[in-house]
Amino acid sequence: MTQPLLEIDALNVTYTDHGKLAALRGASLTARAGEVIGIVGESGCGKSTLAASVINLLPQAAQVTSGAVRYKGADILTLPPEAQRSLRGQDIAMIFQDPMTAFNPVLTIGAQLLDFQHASPASRAEKLARARTLLSRVGMPDPDLTLRRYPHQLSGGMRQRVAIAAALLMNPTILVADEPTTALDVTMEAQIIHLLRDLRRDYQGAILVITHHLGVVAELCDRVYVMYAGEVVEEALVDDLFHAPRHPYTQALIACDPGHFTDATPILPTIPGRLPDLRNPPTGCAFAARCPLAEPICANPPPRVEISPTQTALCHKAGGRP
Numbered sequence: 001m002t003q004p005l006l007e008i009d010a011l012n013v014t015y016t017d018h019g020k021l022a023a024l025r026g027a028s029l030t031a032r033a034g035e036v037i038g039i040v041g042e043s044g045c046g047k048s049t050l051a052a053s054v055i056n057l058l059p060q061a062a063q064v065t066s067g068a069v070r071y072k073g074a075d076i077l078t079l080p081p082e083a084q085r086s087l088r089g090q091d092i093a094m095i096f097q098d099p100m101t102a103f104n105p106v107l108t109i110g111a112q113l114l115d116f117q118h119a120s121p122a123s124r125a126e127k128l129a130r131a132r133t134l135l136s137r138v139g140m141p142d143p144d145l146t147l148r149r150y151p152h153q154l155s156g157g158m159r160q161r162v163a164i165a166a167a168l169l170m171n172p173t174i175l176v177a178d179e180p181t182t183a184l185d186v187t188m189e190a191q192i193i194h195l196l197r198d199l200r201r202d203y204q205g206a207i208l209v210i211t212h213h214l215g216v217v218a219e220l221c222d223r224v225y226v227m228y229a230g231e232v233v234e235e236a237l238v239d240d241l242f243h244a245p246r247h248p249y250t251q252a253l254i255a256c257d258p259g260h261f262t263d264a265t266p267i268l269p270t271i272p273g274r275l276p277d278l279r280n281p282p283t284g285c286a287f288a289a290r291c292p293l294a295e296p297i298c299a300n301p302p303p304r305v306e307i308s309p310t311q312t313a314l315c316h317k318a319g320g321r322p
């Protein structure tokens with residue numbers, strides 16, 4: 001098997017601004033070239049913190065207390081700031097939930113697409129040509145006109161297309177899409193999913209898609225990491241996730257609304273109960289308080305059970321038959 005492009009290894013991240021909050025608790029993930037990886041879970045489970053650690057944009061209040069994020073084998077969290085900056089945007093690029101955050105409102109799209117290529121040795125004309133090519137690639141009908149526009153002159157869906165083009169400008173090997181469709185209406189969402197599906201056909205790198213939305217996972221991803229309370233509770237190929245989920249949390253997510261995976265419902269169905277308080281995380285299984293299968297043993301830390309070489313579940317009960 002090829003070496004992973006990205007390895008997140010037992011990452012622990014704590015926010016320290018309002019007391020200590022354990023946002024990531026031993027989260028691990030690998031992504032290889034050509035894979036589309038889904039990261040799914042309810043609000044507050046740590047998805048954005050995981051994404052921010054990949055692109056090395058954790059907020060100031062976040063502390064990595066242990067673990068590593070390796071890009072092609074090198075720990076990016078310990079690189080000097082200059083090396084981190086050059087990785088970001090060139091090797092690892094991000095598509096944000098709200099495309100407005102990717103753009104400066106007072107500069108034209110053209111000026112910004114040139115600026116995003118500042119590290120490239122290409123000439124201005126070559127950079128403009130690359131911007132035009134990518135705008136066409138993401139389905140912008142008139143790339144020249146788009147280059148002259150300001151961000152607010154584009155619709156939300158168009159801005160997201162341009163943001164995707166911007167992320168691809170430097171030909172990154174890892175593309176992180178944080179809730180790429182959440183800010184869009186149903187029709188736009190379907191179009192952006194279609195575009196991402198189309199792009200993945202000839203993209204050589206790895207794509208990480210962070211989402212609330214099981215439909216996005218079903219449509220786009222090869223493998224999925226399900227997060228709960230800062231932990232990866234299940235890892236599976238997308239087919240196994242939907243047809244043979246082994247963690248009760250994954251089962252609950254899917255059982256809540258089995259008919260709606262391809263709907264554009266932007267949020268996961270709700271499971272009764274709440275996430276535990278991560279300022280004082282439970283020592284046993286974090287899902288036990290909401291789990292229909294919980295038993296006294298679940299007060300102990302759960303084992304990571306290997307169901308198959310491609311599926312694991314962090315659960316005392318996952319060892320039995322599904």
Ligand SMILES: Nc1ncnc2c1ncn2[C@@H]1O[C@H](COP(=O)(O)OP(=O)(O)OP(=O)(O)O)[C@@H](O)[C@H]1O
Binds near residue numbers: 049
């Ligand atoms: N800057 C911050 N300071 C303190 N706590 C934070 C900060 N950002 C996130 N958190 C907390 O860390 C935990 C994980 O948050 P995170 O945003 O990573 O989850 P998420 O799954 O991406 O949620 P959402 O889908 O709502 O964005 C949550 O309890 C959240 O309240």
